Amino acid sequence: MLGQRNLDPQPGTHYRSSRLSAVNGQYFFATREGTLEGPFISRHDAEQSITRYIERMAMADKLLRHSSEHIDNLQRREAIKHNQEL
Template identity: 35%
Template sequence: MSNHRRDDSPTITYHHRNERVFEQAGKWYFRTREGVVEGPFENRVGASHRISAYIQMLETQPDDNSKKPPIEAE
């Protein structure tokens, strides 16, 4: 069984909903948890490397709670 509908363009590849890296019209992209699409990349490897760098950047940033002033006791 094919993942394509009869009227779909053969250049678009459909992937499972939870897959972050996808190909569209010969270019590769990735989707963040927030739903932001990053790309295009020339190949899947390039997109995968960029995901790793993106995740590493997020892990080294302080979380939003560290930017908030401390709550004063009443």
């Protein structure tokens, strides 16, 4: 599949593969960030955790962007205030 994620510097070919693995009856999933999450008792639990993990990562990204925008706005206000005082 040819595509580009938001963080990729350029488009590339990405091959789909299962992110789930089982080791000694316990289930784990691999993330794009390079972590291995688990163990989970069942495949079903691991699959549900993947969905929750993606939701958490999306929320964290949204909060980080919002915080960065807020800090930028505060810095702009301080710069304007400082320039007005001069």
